Amino acid sequence: MMWGLLAWGPWCWTCWTCGGAPDWPAQGTPNAPWVREAIEWRMKVGLNGCPEVVEALDAWTLDWLSASPNIHVDIQTSDWPFLLYRPELQSVLVQRIALDQLRFKPSSDAQIVRDVRHVARHSGDLWDDALRRAFDSAEGLAQRRDAQQ
Numbered sequence: 001m002m003w004g005l006l007a008w009g010p011w012c013w014t015c016w017t018c019g020g021a022p023d024w025p026a027q028g029t030p031n032a033p034w035v036r037e038a039i040e041w042r043m044k045v046g047l048n049g050c051p052e053v054v055e056a057l058d059a060w061t062l063d064w065l066s067a068s069p070n071i072h073v074d075i076q077t078s079d080w081p082f083l084l085y086r087p088e089l090q091s092v093l094v095q096r097i098a099l100d101q102l103r104f105k106p107s108s109d110a111q112i113v114r115d116v117r118h119v120a121r122h123s124g125d126l127w128d129d130a131l132r133r134a135f136d137s138a139e140g141l142a143q144r145r146d147a148q149q
Contacts (some may be wrong), residue, residue: 035065040099
């Protein structure tokens, strides 16, 4: 019994952390539907989760977004205080903002903060009390921006 658990343990861990990851794009060429699916999955996984998939997925989606004439993401760092504390979350923020454009459905800035917070909370050692406070500040700023729109 113990041997079976040890043999299946790594497979199950990979399945649990990488489950639902999109298939690689046909002929290695991403398109808008694949990028949308990939980002939707990405928003469920921490920065350190499923590294062999996340790193490639991030590279492909960010490359496609930067080359797309239809997607434009403009970030003012002062609007997103958590970026000052953890700049590695910028790629997640770019992907999340672009996701709205790919869905043709806007979200509130507060919802965007909550989604990026979700990724940060699932990023192991990245999450701490200072980052929590930075996200609280970002959410307050986002709610004020949303109220002005």
